[in-house]
Amino acid sequence: MKSISGNEVVFRGFNIATMDPDSAEISCELSNAPLCDLTKNLEYGMLSGAAIGVEAGKIKWLALEHEIDRHELTFAQTVHGEGKLLTPGLIDCHSHLVFGGNRSAEWERRLNGLSYEDIAKQGGGILSTVSATRKATEEELFQTAAERMKSLLSEGVTTVEIKSGYGLNLDSELKMLRVANRLGLEFPVSVEATLLAAHAVAPEFKGNPDGFIQHVCDTIIPQSVELCSSVDAFCETIAFDLAQTERVFERARQFGLNIKVHAEQLSHTGAAALAANMGAISADHLEFLSEDDCVTLSSQGTVATLLPGAFYCLNEKQKPPIAALRENQVPLAIATDSNPGSSPVLSLLLIGNMACNLFGLTPSEAIAGMTINAAKALNLDKEVGSINKQKQADFATWNVNSPTELVYNVGGNPSAGVYKLGKRTQF
Ligand code: NIG
Ligand code: FE
Secondary structure, three states: OEEOOOOOEEEEOOEEEOOOOOOOOOEEOOOOOEOHHHHOOOHHHEEOOEEEEEEOOEEEEEEEHHHHHHOOEEOOEEEEOOOOEEEEOEEEOOOOOOOOOOOHHHHHHHHOOOOHHHHHHOOOOHHHHHHHHHHOOHHHHHHHHHHHHHHHHHOOEEEEEEEOOOOOOHHHHHHHHHHHHHHHHHOOOEEEEEEEEEOEOOHHHOOOHHHHHHHHHHHHHHHHHHHOOEEEEEEOOOOEOHHHHHHHHHHHHHOOOEEEEEEOOOOOOOHHHHHHHOOOOEEEEOOOOOHHHHHHHHHHOOEEEEOHHHHHHOOOOOOOOHHHHHHOOOOEEEOOOOOOOOOOOOOHHHHHHHHHHHHOOOHHHHHHHOOHHHHHHOOOOOOOOOOOOOOEOOEEEEOOOOOHHHHHOOOOOOEEEEEEOOEEOOO
């Protein structure tokens, strides 16, 4: 018996949803036989009878199991799948996981007929979370967000984007970003932190949104650069207009930060197209997106991130233009948008079900939306999101027969174990 390396961990006996049906990267190191033919055109890029070799936290090779047997190879450690499903670790590419307090009372007011916009105009909504977040200590914010993080991780999530946006002043925005980054250090998850200082007009700048945007551009963005990889803005009648949004993105670009946008959620503002034309990696929400906007997203390679949790929780009626997005081959991601107001949701699998049942995505689009396309929405698709050589060994394993079952069930958790950088997670 021979070993091809002293340190390799091999995952074998899984049905592997590579989520990359076309990749020429899938090749057999042992025999030079390409594996891509085996997955080409198969939904989910399914691969069975193949093993994954992991070294130093990365996928080193994919190989046919019978080749491994034929060469009588042994490895430092073998993880046996026993027919379970293996997918890339799931990616929640849009969340507001860090915040103080909750808004259950506001939800009850909405059940009694008030709208999300009414509440925002009366100074509730985002601003009530801003006041609770400012009051909370950094430790309190960490502990409450940690509990939410555990829910996501228990369902196979290995990468999470977390936005600030409930501080709206320098100290509190930095506090939120530090908590987001600390979550990534203390849990087996990669955290991408996003500055969303342009989420609502800070109370100190009431009636002076331009003055607040000036403060965001002059002070908050420059001092947040070390703590975030992206800058986001909420362009909406109840938040910032197109010109203000553009100023924020101009500044973000000067610092080389990625751009993301909350756009076309409650009305059509043109922010998705603006952001795409400025190089945004994703435009999010998009219920009021136009067909022309779909052409723009497509031409700029901007991912459309759909947030069915907010659509569901706000009882919205207008759905994103799925047919036009498909026609223009815009990559579709989906995410929890986990936040205390519009989407108090802590299950990415449930979001997958909502994306299918409410927006009409296919299960395969929904799962691509929480793996490979979610990676694209974070500009991380070279590192995560599919099972490919050289990507991180972030895997979710499942007690199901087919990936469809992951989004078919409502409730229940079919997780059979999660691996971050090749190591089984515990938290
Ligand atoms: O993504 N749309 C704006 N921001 C959040 C909601 C924030 C809140 O209501 O607290 C969202 O839906
Ligand atoms: Fe959001």
